[in-house]
Amino acid sequence: MKKFLKILVTFFLLGNYNLFAVSPRFRWVQYRYEGDLPMRDAVKQVLWELVRITSVEVEEEPLYGNLDDEEFFLSPFIYLTGRNVSINFGPEEKRKIISHITAGGLWLVDDSSENQGSPFWISVRKEFESLFGPWSIKPLPESDVIFRTFFLFQPEVARKFELEGIFVDGRAAVIFSKNLLQNATKRKYHLRLLINIIMYSLTTDYKLDQIHQPFIKKRLR
Amino acid sequence: MKFLEITPFKIVFLSILFILFFIFSVRSLHKAEKRWQKVLLMSLRCTGFILFSAAFLRISSLQKTVSEAKGKVAIVIDTSGSMFTGEGGGAINQIKKRLHEFLKDLSSGGKEVDIFTLDEKISPSTLENLLSLENSDRETKIVDSLGEFLKKMETDYDGLVLFSDGIDNSEKSLEFLKENEIPINTVKMPPPSGKDIWIDKVEFPVVAFKKVPFSIKVVIKSEGISGVGRVKIYLNGDLRTNEEIYIKKEITVVKEFTIDEEGSYILYIALSPLQGELTDKNNYFTGYFRVIRDKIRVLQVVGTPTWDVRFLRRFLKKNISVELISFMILRTRDDYMFFSNNELSLIPFPAREIFVEAIDTFDAVIFQNFNYAPYGPVDFLVNLKRVVQKGKTGFIMLGGDRAFYKGEYSNTPVEEIVPVRFIDVPEPYVYGEFKVKLTKAGEIHPITSFLKEFVQRLPPLHTLNLDIQPKKDSLVLANDTKGHPVIITGESEKGRCVVIATDSLWEWYFSSLLKNGGEVYTKLMQNILNWVTEDPYFKEISVVETREKLIISVREKNLKECKKCKMDLKFLTPDGKIAGEKSTEIEGELVLRKEEIPAPSIVSIQKGKSRINYPLKGKENLEFKNFKEKGKLLERIADLSGGRYFEFEQFKPQKAKFLSRKNRMESWKEVKEMWTSSVFIFLFFGVIMIEWTLRRKWGMR
Numbered sequence: 001m002k003k004f005l006k007i008l009v010t011f012f013l014l015g016n017y018n019l020f021a022v023s024p025r026f027r028w029v030q031y032r033y034e035g036d037l038p039m040r041d042a043v044k045q046v047l048w049e050l051v052r053i054t055s056v057e058v059e060e061e062p063l064y065g066n067l068d069d070e071e072f073f074l075s076p077f078i079y080l081t082g083r084n085v086s087i088n089f090g091p092e093e094k095r096k097i098i099s100h101i102t103a104g105g106l107w108l109v110d111d112s113s114e115n116q117g118s119p120f121w122i123s124v125r126k127e128f129e130s131l132f133g134p135w136s137i138k139p140l141p142e143s144d145v146i147f148r149t150f151f152l153f154q155p156e157v158a159r160k161f162e163l164e165g166i167f168v169d170g171r172a173a174v175i176f177s178k179n180l181l182q183n184a185t186k187r188k189y190h191l192r193l194l195i196n197i198i199m200y201s202l203t204t205d206y207k208l209d210q211i212h213q214p215f216i217k218k219r220l221r
Numbered sequence: 222m223k224f225l226e227i228t229p230f231k232i233v234f235l236s237i238l239f240i241l242f243f244i245f246s247v248r249s250l251h252k253a254e255k256r257w258q259k260v261l262l263m264s265l266r267c268t269g270f271i272l273f274s275a276a277f278l279r280i281s282s283l284q285k286t287v288s289e290a291k292g293k294v295a296i297v298i299d300t301s302g303s304m305f306t307g308e309g310g311g312a313i314n315q316i317k318k319r320l321h322e323f324l325k326d327l328s329s330g331g332k333e334v335d336i337f338t339l340d341e342k343i344s345p346s347t348l349e350n351l352l353s354l355e356n357s358d359r360e361t362k363i364v365d366s367l368g369e370f371l372k373k374m375e376t377d378y379d380g381l382v383l384f385s386d387g388i389d390n391s392e393k394s395l396e397f398l399k400e401n402e403i404p405i406n407t408v409k410m411p412p413p414s415g416k417d418i419w420i421d422k423v424e425f426p427v428v429a430f431k432k433v434p435f436s437i438k439v440v441i442k443s444e445g446i447s448g449v450g451r452v453k454i455y456l457n458g459d460l461r462t463n464e465e466i467y468i469k470k471e472i473t474v475v476k477e478f479t480i481d482e483e484g485s486y487i488l489y490i491a492l493s494p495l496q497g498e499l500t501d502k503n504n505y506f507t508g509y510f511r512v513i514r515d516k517i518r519v520l521q522v523v524g525t526p527t528w529d530v531r532f533l534r535r536f537l538k539k540n541i542s543v544e545l546i547s548f549m550i551l552r553t554r555d556d557y558m559f560f561s562n563n564e565l566s567l568i569p570f571p572a573r574e575i576f577v578e579a580i581d582t583f584d585a586v587i588f589q590n591f592n593y594a595p596y597g598p599v600d601f602l603v604n605l606k607r608v609v610q611k612g613k614t615g616f617i618m619l620g621g622d623r624a625f626y627k628g629e630y631s632n633t634p635v636e637e638i639v640p641v642r643f644i645d646v647p648e649p650y651v652y653g654e655f656k657v658k659l660t661k662a663g664e665i666h667p668i669t670s671f672l673k674e675f676v677q678r679l680p681p682l683h684t685l686n687l688d689i690q691p692k693k694d695s696l697v698l699a700n701d702t703k704g705h706p707v708i709i710t711g712e713s714e715k716g717r718c719v720v721i722a723t724d725s726l727w728e729w730y731f732s733s734l735l736k737n738g739g740e741v742y743t744k745l746m747q748n749i750l751n752w753v754t755e756d757p758y759f760k761e762i763s764v765v766e767t768r769e770k771l772i773i774s775v776r777e778k779n780l781k782e783c784k785k786c787k788m789d790l791k792f793l794t795p796d797g798k799i800a801g802e803k804s805t806e807i808e809g810e811l812v813l814r815k816e817e818i819p820a821p822s823i824v825s826i827q828k829g830k831s832r833i834n835y836p837l838k839g840k841e842n843l844e845f846k847n848f849k850e851k852g853k854l855l856e857r858i859a860d861l862s863g864g865r866y867f868e869f870e871q872f873k874p875q876k877a878k879f880l881s882r883k884n885r886m887e888s889w890k891e892v893k894e895m896w897t898s899s900v901f902i903f904l905f906f907g908v909i910m911i912e913w914t915l916r917r918k919w920g921m922r
Binding site for chain 1: 548
């Protein structure tokens with residue numbers, strides 16, 4: 001009940017009382033470009049669920065921007081989505097993306113197209129491969145910590161998502177997914193995976209600590 | 222013939238004089254009519270000059286004398302501790318009784334005898350001195366001291382006779398005896414015998430790790446005696462084990478210890494003596510070891526995942542000196558609960574395991590925006606307070622919306638140990654732009670002094686906790702521009718705590734990493750970690766030992782150099798008894814000369830609540846460790862040097878082997894300085910007069 005009141009106050013009465021973009025709380029930060037898909041309602045619902053289910057506190061208002069904005073650049077989590085529009089990063093943007101990722105930032109690249117091989121999907125992969133190498137995008141194994149940061153995914157469920165990633169410093173620093181956000185409001189596991197990815201951005205490999213392993217192994221069939 | 226005063230100055234003087242004399246002589250001879258006259262006069266003058274030169278250089282006649290000396294023999298008697306141990310005052314008394322007889326025999330054999338004593342070195346002595354010796358604690362170093370002795374004295378003696386029990390603690394080998402020319406005759410004295418117990422062997426690590434258990438194994442042996450005894454183990458003067466044991470032929474005592482403080486340690490083991498023991502000097506053992514820290518074991522307890530949590534974890538995980546144990550509250554009781562356990566990767570928060578069972582094992586505990594109340598009784602915090610106040614664990618508390626007052630820590634043990642009070646204010650946690658600046662204390666404090674050159678360029682923090690108020694004895698290192706404290710340090714009894722009143726410190730990390738920096742956050746957090754865990758660099762008292770001195774440096778609480786610091790010094794014996802003490806007021810540094818402190822001992826230095834015990838190493842005395850001859854040593858010495866080996870009862874000086882060389886003593890004796898003789902004076906003046914007469918006769922001036 002206490003929690004419910006808190007969510008009500010946060011989301012409906014006070015709104016976002018933090019006037020500053022930089023906050024220790026999780027904020028949904030989305031890369032803005034011509035032809036992007038804001039999906040504000042879906043984001044709001046995911047954040048609502050995140051706060052309802054977990055102890056994570058969020059800044060309610062998502063931030064849309066690009067790498068020219070100082071505040072955007074200071075967010076450790078960046079969501080990039082698209083459908084039919086190709087992505088092309090400029091040289092300065094490329095430099096900043098590398099800097100952001102190597103400093104610990106996480107990018108979630110989500111294809112919102114229903115079709116295989118959308119212009120967004122092909123172009124964005126090409127752009128990231130130009131930054132991190134031609135074979136840098138690799139499938140995320142079902143044992144990856146992303147599938148256990150909060151919700152526990154059985155291997156067969158994890159495999160269905162066909163997540164891919166670019167690994168930097170031993171962690172998945174860029175995650176490639178398909179229709180994750182737009183399905184999160186409709187499908188249980190999509191929402192759960194999105195919550196896991198948000199949790200991963202905040203806790204990194206915490207669930208790989210030795211203390212958790214016996215419990216996790218026992219719960220995985 | 223020899224010139225007694227032939228110096229370079231005189232040679233130069235005579236050379237110049239001769240040149241002048243020759244020039245004038247040649248010039249004055251031009252009036253002589255005939256050549257033979259010139260030659261005669263010149264010869265006479267030269268003769269005169271030679272005689273003058275001889276007198277000037279004090280020519281003397283010397284006589285060579287040759288004499289023959291008696292052959293010399295060195296008697297070397299072992300006077301180390303073992304020779305005084307045993308029935309009837311030990312083996313030394315048997316030698317004393319027969320020494321006169323030996324000396325007489327050697328003298329009658331035409332040998333001159335010198336007496337030497339042997340313990341850690343060979344020293345000249347006399348018969349009287351030797352007979353008056355009553356006791357000794359000294360070690361025997363037969364091989365080492367023989368080597369030194371032969372290097373210096375080999376040519377002086379025709380042979381050596383060495384009386385010893387063969388118990389030796391030397392480090393060198395007998396190799397040098399292969400080049401030795403004089404025979405060493407060895408006389409084996411019976412070793413000490415009787416009932417005895419002793420500490421035969423002690424096994425312990427030379428380096429132990431802080432908070433990691435290690436074992437000390439003591440092997441006690443006995444011969445001809447048994448009974449109930451006691452073994453006591455002291456670490457830096459503190460009695461850590463006092464155990465009753467039944468002493469039989471061999472008994473092993475193994476004890477496990479855990480040490481919480483880094484530093485040097487003196488291990489002292491005492492075995493209570495039993496009645497009728499041969500000696501109790503082998504009932505004690507002294508050893509030295511160091512305690513270092515392996516890794517800093519850090520417990521990070523997190524109330525809710527935030528970016529501050531993420532970057533602190535990143536710093537701790539990347540730090541190779543840290544062993545991190547994290548617990549994050551990912552779901553509270555207020556959150557939606559209707560999932561089965563198998564759907565979640567969560568584990569119950571192990572409050573009991575952390576705060577009761579394992580709390581002693583952590584070097585630092587970090588509460589990061591963590592509200593303890595839902596997870597356990599306040600008793601858990603009592604345990605945290607206990608380990609912090611004992612100096613076992615440092616404590617760091619980071620801010621956020623569920624820390625400090627909002628974390629319900631008012632009037633809890635946590636409030637007692639941290640350097641702040643938790644206060645109820647209308648806005649306990651605020652958003653804004655808070656530019657940080659260092660206080661005067663912060664500018665010199667080792668945690669933050671490095672920030673001086675960066676602080677202006679650091680981005681502002683975006684959150685601040687206002688629900689804290691620094692305590693009187695705390696040290697505020699950094700404020701925001703409005704004076705709200707941001708970094709506060711303090712001490713609670715022996716422990717150290719740091720409070721950081723924000724959960725935005727990650728911005729310094731992430732923003733500087735983006736700009737290829739990163740050193741500010743990592744250095745600050747490393748300093749905080751080192752300070753709370755009392756890394757030796759951050760201690761108020763430090764000791765540096767040189768060959769001759771102990772240099773004690775004392776600093777203020779903020780680690781600034783201490784001016785007029787009151788300090789108490791105690792000199793403790795290895796079993797913790799006070800051997801001396803003094804209080805002194807020093808400025809920064811105190812130098813103690815090691816020779817003025819008896820070793821082994823522990824120098825206990827106390828300044829206020831800070832204290833360190835520094836062990837001063839003494840030399841280990843192995844003499845009484847065991848009374849067994851080292852591998853037929855005396856037989857080997859005799860064999861290698863060409864001497865003979867005797868059991869004491871069978872020894873007769875006549876049977877010993879010596880060189881038969883006779884020393885020819887050649888010396889030169891001065892007989893007379895020739896210029897003082899009448900012949901020399903007559904000759905000199907005769908030559909001058911003849912030259913003068915001839916010159917006058919031939920009409921020359």
